[in-house]
Amino acid sequence: MNEPMSKSRERAEAAFGLTQTQFLSRTQESSKIDPVVTARNEKTARLRAMRLQQEANTAIETPSRASPIND
Incomplete structure (x- = not known):
């Protein structure tokens, strides 16, 4: 049952092994x-929410002036 692999099969197996090793390495780094x-995304979301709240409060405190239309 153990038949010898062809040269192309051996190269394919070696390439696959290298690719798999690189993938696992990237997965560990990404973790x-x-x-x-x-953490950065959470902080950005908090700061954005605070800025939007501040802008909303400012808009409520200072009523917007309608600009006159000049014909």
Whole structure:
């Protein structure tokens, strides 16, 4: 049942093994980066919400003036 592999099959297996190793390496690196990215996204969302709230409060406090239409 153990038949020898052809040269092209051996090259394909070696290439697949290399690709799989690179993929697993990237997956491990991305798992280290994900918490940093998540924290940054959460902070950005909080700051955006605070800015929008501040803009809304400012809009309520200062009524907008309608600009006169010049014909």
